[in-house]
Amino acid sequence: xxxxxxxxxxxxxxxPERLNNDNWYAPSADILEDNDGFTMVFDMPGVQPxxxxxxxxxxxxxxxxxxxxPVNDDPxxxxxxxxxDVGHFRRSFTIRxxxxxxxxxxxxxxxxxxxxxxxxxxxxxxxIMVHGG
Amino acid sequence: MKGLIKRSHGNNGSIxxxxxxxxxxxxxxxxxxxxxxxDIAFDHxxxxxxxMWSKPTMTWPALxxxxxxxxMTIRVDAPGVDxxxxxxxxxxxxxxxxxxxxxxxxxxxxxxRYQERMSGSFYxxxxxxxxxxxxxxxxxxxxxxLNIRLPKVPGHGPRRITVSS
Numbered sequence: 001x002x003x004x005x006x007x008x009x010x011x012x013x014x015x016p017e018r019l020n021n022d023n024w025y026a027p028s029a030d031i032l033e034d035n036d037g038f039t040m041v042f043d044m045p046g047v048q049p050x051x052x053x054x055x056x057x058x059x060x061x062x063x064x065x066x067x068x069x070p071v072n073d074d075p076x077x078x079x080x081x082x083x084x085d086v087g088h089f090r091r092s093f094t095i096r097x098x099x100x101x102x103x104x105x106x107x108x109x110x111x112x113x114x115x116x117x118x119x120x121x122x123x124x125x126x127x128i129m130v131h132g133g
Numbered sequence: 134m135k136g137l138i139k140r141s142h143g144n145n146g147s148i149x150x151x152x153x154x155x156x157x158x159x160x161x162x163x164x165x166x167x168x169x170x171x172d173i174a175f176d177h178x179x180x181x182x183x184x185m186w187s188k189p190t191m192t193w194p195a196l197x198x199x200x201x202x203x204x205m206t207i208r209v210d211a212p213g214v215d216x217x218x219x220x221x222x223x224x225x226x227x228x229x230x231x232x233x234x235x236x237x238x239x240x241x242x243x244x245x246r247y248q249e250r251m252s253g254s255f256y257x258x259x260x261x262x263x264x265x266x267x268x269x270x271x272x273x274x275x276x277x278x279l280n281i282r283l284p285k286v287p288g289h290g291p292r293r294i295t296v297s298s
Contacts (some may be wrong), residue, residue: 047276080200
């Protein structure tokens with residue numbers, strides 16, 4: 001079972017650097033489950049792999065990082081339309097199904113972050129062969 | 134909406150202007166109540182409209198338009214879109230970006246626990262100012278972002294006009 005965790009944004013877990021940043025956003029996510037595990041897909045256009053952190057702690061999977069402004073984004077450039085999210089992002093999910101946390105894999109490609117979370121052997125459904133005579 | 138404004142009054146059902154009000158109740162007593170009902174109705178409507186406007190479908194994919202001395206840059210969020218499925222078209226002074234994104238459902242055997250990401254086809258149009266050189270448009274797809282650059286025609290573009298007194 002997987003649920004959206006409350007987004008913890010209390011003052012205590014904010015570092016000064018984060019507090020100074022003006023913008024936080026939550027990227028959209030799809031979560032799929034099959035017998036082998038969970039697949040999470042996040043929209044992360046423009047995000048660099050090195051700016052993305054995935055942590056799993058005490059049953060909570062957190063994806064966080066930052067999307068920097070493009071290199072050519074100098075103050076001389078006027079914005080006519082601005083819908084794009086930039087800044088820090090974070091999403092947390094509580095996973096109650098026993099998982100194999102050592103085998104969590106993340107892959108950022110074409111602006112999509114895909115995370116594979118394999119279930120622990122005990123949490124998988126087993127097919128039992130029925131023998132007849 | 135109707136249900137909010139209509140309010141039962143005594144045993145007589147809804148308010149009508151003729152002789153339905155109990156004796157002794159003047160307009161001054163009914164008006165504040167009517168106003169209260171209207172406030173509720175408008176508040177309801179405002180929230181509905183806000184919800185409608187904030188739906189991601191309205192602004193998906195997100196887009197930035199930036200301008201400097203030499204060029205205009207359009208950035209479109211298109212994570213997971215195959216560049217082959219992206220179409221940039223210029224017709225007159227209207228730039229249209231079309232594309233499509235497949236749902237994860239087609240690629241996976243799993244079942245959805247959450248589905249927040251948009252899928253399907255989309256298009257956005259951007260009106261271009263006449264001082265960009267549309268013949269020199271460049272489009273590039275990188276890390277899920279479509280970058281479209283339009284150079285400006287030298288010597289054309291916004292000018293600052295001095296106001297004399």
